[in-house]
Amino acid sequence: MKNSPVFITESAAVAALKEIYDNNGPGNLEWDFSTPGQITARDGRLEARDGTLTGLNLNRAGLKGVLKLHGVKTLTVLKVYGKDLAGIDLESLPGLRELALWGAPKSDLARQAWLKNLKIDRVELTPSGKRVKRLRLAADKGSVNAQFRLGEAYDLGEGVAQDKAEAVKWYRLAAEQGYDRPQFLLGNAYDLGVGVAQDKAEALKWYRLAAEQGHPEAAFRLGQAYECGEGVEEDQAEAFKWYLKAEILIPEAKFKLGNAYFFGRGVEEDKARALKWFRRSAETQGVSEAPQFKRRAGNLGEDHEADQAEAAKRVRLAAEQGDSEAQFNLGVAYNLGRGVTEDKVEATKWFRRAAEQGLPEAQFNLGVAYNLGIGVKEDKAEAAKWFRLAAEQDIPEAQFNMGVAYNAGLGVDEDKVEAAKWFRLAAEKRPSQKH
Numbered sequence: 001m002k003n004s005p006v007f008i009t010e011s012a013a014v015a016a017l018k019e020i021y022d023n024n025g026p027g028n029l030e031w032d033f034s035t036p037g038q039i040t041a042r043d044g045r046l047e048a049r050d051g052t053l054t055g056l057n058l059n060r061a062g063l064k065g066v067l068k069l070h071g072v073k074t075l076t077v078l079k080v081y082g083k084d085l086a087g088i089d090l091e092s093l094p095g096l097r098e099l100a101l102w103g104a105p106k107s108d109l110a111r112q113a114w115l116k117n118l119k120i121d122r123v124e125l126t127p128s129g130k131r132v133k134r135l136r137l138a139a140d141k142g143s144v145n146a147q148f149r150l151g152e153a154y155d156l157g158e159g160v161a162q163d164k165a166e167a168v169k170w171y172r173l174a175a176e177q178g179y180d181r182p183q184f185l186l187g188n189a190y191d192l193g194v195g196v197a198q199d200k201a202e203a204l205k206w207y208r209l210a211a212e213q214g215h216p217e218a219a220f221r222l223g224q225a226y227e228c229g230e231g232v233e234e235d236q237a238e239a240f241k242w243y244l245k246a247e248i249l250i251p252e253a254k255f256k257l258g259n260a261y262f263f264g265r266g267v268e269e270d271k272a273r274a275l276k277w278f279r280r281s282a283e284t285q286g287v288s289e290a291p292q293f294k295r296r297a298g299n300l301g302e303d304h305e306a307d308q309a310e311a312a313k314r315v316r317l318a319a320e321q322g323d324s325e326a327q328f329n330l331g332v333a334y335n336l337g338r339g340v341t342e343d344k345v346e347a348t349k350w351f352r353r354a355a356e357q358g359l360p361e362a363q364f365n366l367g368v369a370y371n372l373g374i375g376v377k378e379d380k381a382e383a384a385k386w387f388r389l390a391a392e393q394d395i396p397e398a399q400f401n402m403g404v405a406y407n408a409g410l411g412v413d414e415d416k417v418e419a420a421k422w423f424r425l426a427a428e429k430r431p432s433q434k435h
Contacts, residue, residue: 008039009051012071017046017053020067027062030216032248042214047077055079069093132159139170147174148182155185155195164195175206183210184218191221200231211242220246220253227256227265236266247280254281275400275426312339319350327354328362335365344375355386360393367398380411391422399426 008014017039021031030043039046047055055077058067069075077098132153138146151170154163168189174182187206190199204225210218223242226235240260246253258277261270312333318326331350334343348369354362367386370379384405390398399422405412406419 006041006046006048007051008041008046008048008053009037010053010074011037013053013074014039016069016072020063020069024063024067025061026249027064029061029063030249034248049074139173142177144174144177144179147171147177148179151182151185164189166195168195175209178209178213180210180213180215180218183207183213184215184221187218187221200225204231211245214245216246216249216253219243220250223253223256236260238266240266251281254278271396275396275423278400279403279423279426308333308339310339319353322357324354324357324359324362327351327357328359328365331362331365344369346375348375355389358389358393360390360395360398363387363390363393364395364398364401367401371401380405382411384411391425396426399423 032040045057052074057079059079073095135146135150139150147170151167155167171182171186175186183206187203189195190203207218207221211222219242223239226239243253243256254277258274261274315326315330319330327350331347333339334347351362351366355366363386367383369376371383387398387401391402403419403422406415
């Protein structure tokens with residue numbers, strides 16, 4: 001059972017809700033902005049009339065910060081959990097006529113003196129304890145929504161003593177009626193062993209049921225399971241399938257799709273498509289790293305430890321004599337523990353020596369080290385410096401990271417135009433280049 005989709009097209013509402021989603025969420029919101037100038041919501045939180053926003057339910061939305069809704073003159077009904085009231089800019093809503101506060105005792109409302117100055121016709125207070133009693137009556141009669149909400153009450157300890165096992169009981173009843181949200185939460189309970197004995201197979205069963213109804217987070221969890229072989233046989237193609245279903249609302253799924261194309265996991269390797277997905281991921285959540293670029297260390301061997309150790313000795317001799325290729329390969333050896341004991345600090349040392357001689361692959365790996373704090377203290381400005389040097393030598397992964405840096409202001413001044421330039425250069429590189 002899923003909520004019917006609600007479409008918002010009025011420009012002020014789209015802009016305001018997009019700002020809330022980007023700056024304070026996504027929390028528990030399930031809003032899709034993929035169609036330009038439109039929001040598609042399937043979480044029951046939006047009410048609309050002819051594309052305009054008339055009702056907004058932010059009860060337990062899991063948002064942070066002050067929620068600006070300037071210019072949304074059509075919004076007349078706002079529902080919010082009482083504890084979150086202080087984070088909402090009600091003065092920016094001139095058309096608001098009804099305010100529903102869940103779990104807000106009158107004593108708390110009295111302290112919000114500025115509310116008295118707002119022209120709101122009706123303020124509905126629903127103390128948590130009374131709400132739970134009403135939910136239980138409805139839940140006992142089989143109301144799927146009441147069962148789900150009662151499960152949330154026990155899960156969060158709202159109006160009732162927190163009881164994870166009791167929460168699982170009510171989530172299960174709602175899930176068995178086909179409601180995707182409690183199906184996901186029941187899967188999560190089994191996944192983590194909270195309120196019920198941990199059972200990965202049972203978790204995947206409920207994730208799958210929710211994912212098949214289009215629940216993005218459930219689809220993402222299912223993708224993770226297939227990617228890592230947790231509770232199911234590893235299947236990269238199946239992982240790709242579920243990540244593709246999750247990406248509409250889960251930015252990390254976009255990054256996973258980029259990884260799949262980059263390494264050819266579950267799909268045919270395609271560097272250009274990989275970079276496009278990395279760019280989409282960066283645009284939605286500021287992902288600040290691409291897969292570490294690794295040139296194959298052919299001189300080190302791959303099959304036998306003895307051969308690798310002997311090869312590492314030979315490579316070290318060349319590296320110590322200043323050969324940049326050998327320095328890079330020795331860095332790879334320390335990074336992977338191939339023929340030597342894994343040592344990220346030592347790896348970074350050799351990447352630096354090769355990078356200082358102008359080897360672009362080493363410059364990129366040194367940028368990754370500074371970007372993520374691997375073997376060296378994290379330093380976004382230093383990362384950008386080395387990414388730029390590699391990018392100027394046509395390393396597409398470095399060009400992508402320069403795009404991310406300018407897009408989010410990481411180590412450089414934010415510059416969307418410059419970001420677009422680097423993303424475009426990265427995407428234009430053919431898959432056969434430098435890999």
